[in-house]
Amino acid sequence: MAVLRTRGGDAAPPPGPPAVGSAEDSVPRRLLAHATRLFAEKGFDRTSVQEIVHAAGVTKGAMYHYFDSKDDLLAQIYARVLRLQMTRLEEVAGRGGPVADRVYAAAADVVVTTIANLDDAAIALRSMHQLSAAKQREVRAERRRYHELFRSLITEGQDEGVFTGGVPADIVVDFYFGSVHHLSAWYHPGGRLSPEEIGGHYARLLLDALRPDPARR
Amino acid sequence: MAVLRTRGGDAAPPPGPPAVGSAEDSVPRRLLAHATRLFAEKGFDRTSVQEIVHAAGVTKGAMYHYFDSKDDLLAQIYARVLRLQMTRLEEVAGRGGPVADRVYAAAADVVVTTIANLDDAAIALRSMHQLSAAKQREVRAERRRYHELFRSLITEGQDEGVFTGGVPADIVVDFYFGSVHHLSAWYHPGGRLSPEEIGGHYARLLLDALRPDPARR
Amino acid sequence: MAVLRTRGGDAAPPPGPPAVGSAEDSVPRRLLAHATRLFAEKGFDRTSVQEIVHAAGVTKGAMYHYFDSKDDLLAQIYARVLRLQMTRLEEVAGRGGPVADRVYAAAADVVVTTIANLDDAAIALRSMHQLSAAKQREVRAERRRYHELFRSLITEGQDEGVFTGGVPADIVVDFYFGSVHHLSAWYHPGGRLSPEEIGGHYARLLLDALRPDPARR
Amino acid sequence: MAVLRTRGGDAAPPPGPPAVGSAEDSVPRRLLAHATRLFAEKGFDRTSVQEIVHAAGVTKGAMYHYFDSKDDLLAQIYARVLRLQMTRLEEVAGRGGPVADRVYAAAADVVVTTIANLDDAAIALRSMHQLSAAKQREVRAERRRYHELFRSLITEGQDEGVFTGGVPADIVVDFYFGSVHHLSAWYHPGGRLSPEEIGGHYARLLLDALRPDPARR
DNA sequence: CATGAATGAGTTTTCATTCAT
DNA sequence: AATGAATGAAAACTCATTCAT
Incomplete structure (x- = not known):
């Protein structure tokens, strides 16, 4: 259900250099990055959603906004x-x-x-x-x-x-x-x-x- | 510390039912066998102690008698x-x-x-x-x-x-x-x-x- | 306090698309209609705001614009x-x-x-x-x-x-x-x-x- | 799965008058009694398991020991x-x-x-x-x-x-x-x-x- | 008017383990 | 040797609501 939506193409991008940094640091990307690291370190089952969102600096609700589970x-x-x-x-x-x-x-x-x-x-x-x-x-x-x-x-x-x-x-x-x-x-x-x-x-x-x-x- | 005691191989078998069967089917062996199968099938974390003891036909207390954890x-x-x-x-x-x-x-x-x-x-x-x-x-x-x-x-x-x-x-x-x-x-x-x-x-x-x-x- | 404003019955309908349809299908009316059906089907507590707004084809923000809660x-x-x-x-x-x-x-x-x-x-x-x-x-x-x-x-x-x-x-x-x-x-x-x-x-x-x-x- | 088991019929009952009081106050009975009252007062969905076990003076684990859900x-x-x-x-x-x-x-x-x-x-x-x-x-x-x-x-x-x-x-x-x-x-x-x-x-x-x-x- | 990201408190349920008997 | 009641901490997930835009 939850889909990783990129911002609608019509929104004017901020002027200046492409916001690569901010794109890389988007909430879903941060979640994926930290989840990857934690899953690799401790295994999927041993990693709690709590740990992932804590590492990514967001709340559980935010995670469930972007990912189904x-x-x-x-x-x-x-x-x-x-x-x-x-x-x-x-x-x-x-x-x-x-x-x-x-x-x-x-x-x-x-x-x-x-x-x-x-x-x-x-x-x-x-x-x-x-x-x-x-x-x-x-x-x-x-x-x-x-x-x-x-x-x-x-x-x-x-x-x-x-x-x-x-x-x-x-x-x-x-x-x-x-x-x-x-x-x-x-x-x-x-x-x-x-x-x-x-x-x-x-x-x-x-x-x-x-x-x-x-x-x- | 619970220890896995194997029956001494030379000890005279107890009278009554055939000793071979009961040795092979001893509670700790049954527990290990079922745990092995379940861990392989579903993974360690996805297998509950409850399932193991149920499959082996014993109670949790029995398991904790033979194994520390x-x-x-x-x-x-x-x-x-x-x-x-x-x-x-x-x-x-x-x-x-x-x-x-x-x-x-x-x-x-x-x-x-x-x-x-x-x-x-x-x-x-x-x-x-x-x-x-x-x-x-x-x-x-x-x-x-x-x-x-x-x-x-x-x-x-x-x-x-x-x-x-x-x-x-x-x-x-x-x-x-x-x-x-x-x-x-x-x-x-x-x-x-x-x-x-x-x-x-x-x-x-x-x-x-x-x-x-x-x-x- | 959000208030359910019904269009004054005597007011001249806005030009453009037929007013009757749009009045019957106004957002608050659609919300009430779908909420009624869902509450009756599944009970109030089992119906989430998400489901209601989804059924009515609007977003949560829209609902909270018309209804307090x-x-x-x-x-x-x-x-x-x-x-x-x-x-x-x-x-x-x-x-x-x-x-x-x-x-x-x-x-x-x-x-x-x-x-x-x-x-x-x-x-x-x-x-x-x-x-x-x-x-x-x-x-x-x-x-x-x-x-x-x-x-x-x-x-x-x-x-x-x-x-x-x-x-x-x-x-x-x-x-x-x-x-x-x-x-x-x-x-x-x-x-x-x-x-x-x-x-x-x-x-x-x-x-x-x-x-x-x-x-x- | 969980079944309300009455004590095995062979266990010697305590001497003296039948333990009606203690039977009435058994954990599952207390849970049922408090759940009934709370469900009636606030409705099923508005009553949390937490409230029930708190009212009955037991822990959640105890409730799930006697009831499946x-x-x-x-x-x-x-x-x-x-x-x-x-x-x-x-x-x-x-x-x-x-x-x-x-x-x-x-x-x-x-x-x-x-x-x-x-x-x-x-x-x-x-x-x-x-x-x-x-x-x-x-x-x-x-x-x-x-x-x-x-x-x-x-x-x-x-x-x-x-x-x-x-x-x-x-x-x-x-x-x-x-x-x-x-x-x-x-x-x-x-x-x-x-x-x-x-x-x-x-x-x-x-x-x-x-x-x-x-x-x- | 309307969006959708984000929150945070809350939900039910699971589970390894302990302990009196 | 074994039982089964009980614990308590933690798990995944939901949801009404808010708010900047």
């Missing part, structure tokens, strides 16, 4: 991260060049993006079950589309013979995204390796695992 | 699964033979074991944050020992030159166990592939990813 | 129905003719009128306690005037000897209006009997109950 | 009053003697009983709509059985010719019980007339209304 908050966080990841994958997959390069780029990019949004990743990892059944279906459908796109890159390489056909492509996808989703469980900012280095290693491992084995065929 | 239930579930996995890894790692074979066996075995205890895996994946800080430290330490052991197999292979040294061993370990932990998110009993086949594929992917690249060295 | 809505509904019933009774009581005929006409008419405004009756039956103490006093006073007028008809008949004096007139009034108020609890439009038939039966029962008993005097 | 409290109050009234009507209807005497006795008795349980009557009058749909069906079914029984007495008299056949029996029943239900709206203890006198008047009015009219047949 606590679940709605979670659903919107999910929607954002899924949209982001899908966009990036589509961009990478749409590039030209050898399929191995595209897979490498996609694999490395999803690692970097995941690390850049580690809170979202942590939430995605642990909190999907708290969504309503309907929302879960939506999320799963979106994730499936994502996986399908990635899988199509794998099968493309297998058909071309640049990837081994010894392992089903969907197993490869689940295998790799398991690793990626788990980044939030062990990665800590400021670690020995940069996100890009980890992305490189992960993509390397995936590509090497897919190298066709001359001995085995 | 709801958290204690979770901690004991964790302890059991960690013990189990460590035991299996130690067994496999202790075998003789080429290191690649041992890594393959360990990698495949952890997949099969995880699938055989999918509820435990689901709990481990999502519920660690519900443990007390102290328990979390314990669990993490135990897991670290497990990872260390697995990592030592990887470095052994790298030192021997049978595995590539291009990726740090601890990255490899996190990479692989991410995939394994994530099994509970997509595996469904009765799927197209048997647990053993999935284990084979996963181990194969790992081993292939570790193949030394003649071109790159 | 949610209670004010209820009070105005009450005021309307009381005014209506009093007007009708005064009309009937003021006719000439035998008192028995006037009582019959009044008794039958109040039934028909009540059925014609069943929502109002349902509200009157169940929601008086939600009014403020002051409003309750007003309503009760108005109702008492109504009952007094009806009672005066009864006593007139008793004094003339056409009605039995065996039952106090105020008991008769409460007896009869109990029946009438309760119409909203069982009457459904489209039932076997028409409102007029029910009015006839009710009035008949009252008149017969009041017949002087030759045996008992 | 606030609605359950209301449902149990309803169940009690329906049971009571049905029992009394069955007793009166089952007596022998002329049907007019039985109708008179039943009509007078229901007035006296209603006045003796005026709070219950007030609740029944105004709060049925707050019950869940399922409970409402139950209550309506029970009430229908009650009305059926009363109606059968009327038709019996009509068939015998001691009551007029000019008004359908079910109209008579609704007519009369409207009056009865409305007692809670105007009766005040300590009024001019005793409950028995009011019962007598009401029953008299009913019987007189039913007298066959020699002129009209």
Whole structure:
């Protein structure tokens, strides 16, 4: 019911530089930002609405003015991260060049993006079950589309013979995204390796695992 | 402190009804079994003590007689699964033979074991944050020992030159166990592939990813 | 104090769209109409201001422009129905003719009128306690005037000897209006009997109950 | 789920006189008593669980130990009053003697009983709509059985010719019980007339209304 | 006239845990 | 070893109302 409405387009914007700062600090945005952090830190169920609104400096009523429920908050966080990841994958997959390069780029990019949004990743990892059944279906459908796109890159390489056909492509996808989703469980900012280095290693491992084995065929 | 007393294995069974059944169906065991199932299905926070004791057919008082708290239930579930996995890894790692074979066996075995205890895996994946800080430290330490052991197999292979040294061993370990932990998110009993086949594929992917690249060295 | 301003009946209608439609569909009228329906359906406390303004297609601000409060809505509904019933009774009581005929006409008419405004009756039956103490006093006073007028008809008949004096007139009034108020609890439009038939039966029962008993005097 | 359990029959009762006082003051009974009073005074929706438990001197948890919900409290109050009234009507209807005497006795008795349980009557009058749909069906079914029984007495008299056949029996029943239900709206203890006198008047009015009219047949 | 964001006090209900028996 | 009544704190959510614009 509650919808995140942007101000009607006809209202005259204040003169001067675009009010990026004030837009970023709008009440719903602040709520989403703090909810994301808290959900990632303590889990959805362990985070009370009270804590979220306190952190965002608003009242409960204000939150329920913008969001239907606590679940709605979670659903919107999910929607954002899924949209982001899908966009990036589509961009990478749409590039030209050898399929191995595209897979490498996609694999490395999803690692970097995941690390850049580690809170979202942590939430995605642990909190999907708290969504309503309907929302879960939506999320799963979106994730499936994502996986399908990635899988199509794998099968493309297998058909071309640049990837081994010894392992089903969907197993490869689940295998790799398991690793990626788990980044939030062990990665800590400021670690020995940069996100890009980890992305490189992960993509390397995936590509090497897919190298066709001359001995085995 | 309530303690989980297992009946001493050598003690003469009490007369009357068959001892095996009553040992397997002892109140604490029933409680643990139902708690495991419910925690996996609905998450720790969404499962009430009331539901657990109802499912196990006992009263709350009985539960609090055997367990200190709801958290204690979770901690004991964790302890059991960690013990189990460590035991299996130690067994496999202790075998003789080429290191690649041992890594393959360990990698495949952890997949099969995880699938055989999918509820435990689901709990481990999502519920660690519900443990007390102290328990979390314990669990993490135990897991670290497990990872260390697995990592030592990887470095052994790298030192021997049978595995590539291009990726740090601890990255490899996190990479692989991410995939394994994530099994509970997509595996469904009765799927197209048997647990053993999935284990084979996963181990194969790992081993292939570790193949030394003649071109790159 | 927000006041319900009805357009003065003689004032020239504003030019433009037809005035009749806009008068009938004026915002306060729409609000009252939808509030009446909702209060009757779900009760005063179970109906939120939000629902009322949504049904009427306006915003909360608009409602608070025309009405002081949610209670004010209820009070105005009450005021309307009381005014209506009093007007009708005064009309009937003021006719000439035998008192028995006037009582019959009044008794039958109040039934028909009540059925014609069943929502109002349902509200009157169940929601008086939600009014403020002051409003309750007003309503009760108005109702008492109504009952007094009806009672005066009864006593007139008793004094003339056409009605039995065996039952106090105020008991008769409460007896009869109990029946009438309760119409909203069982009457459904489209039932076997028409409102007029029910009015006839009710009035008949009252008149017969009041017949002087030759045996008992 | 929560059920009002009486202590297991095997428990040895304390010696001495039956613990009537303590039974009457059991927590669930106290809750029901105070809820009844408050619901009658202020209406179901205007009475908070907080007020009820405060009046009964227990905590909210205790209330939810014995009752499933606030609605359950209301449902149990309803169940009690329906049971009571049905029992009394069955007793009166089952007596022998002329049907007019039985109708008179039943009509007078229901007035006296209603006045003796005026709070219950007030609740029944105004709060049925707050019950869940399922409970409402139950209550309506029970009430229908009650009305059926009363109606059968009327038709019996009509068939015998001691009551007029000019008004359908079910109209008579609704007519009369409207009056009865409305007692809670105007009766005040300590009024001019005793409950028995009011019962007598009401029953008299009913019987007189039913007298066959020699002129009209 | 009318909007819609925001408030803050209030609602019912849940739940892990304790304790006398 | 086990019961079940009772607690008290906290949860999510609702709602009539206000107010700057």
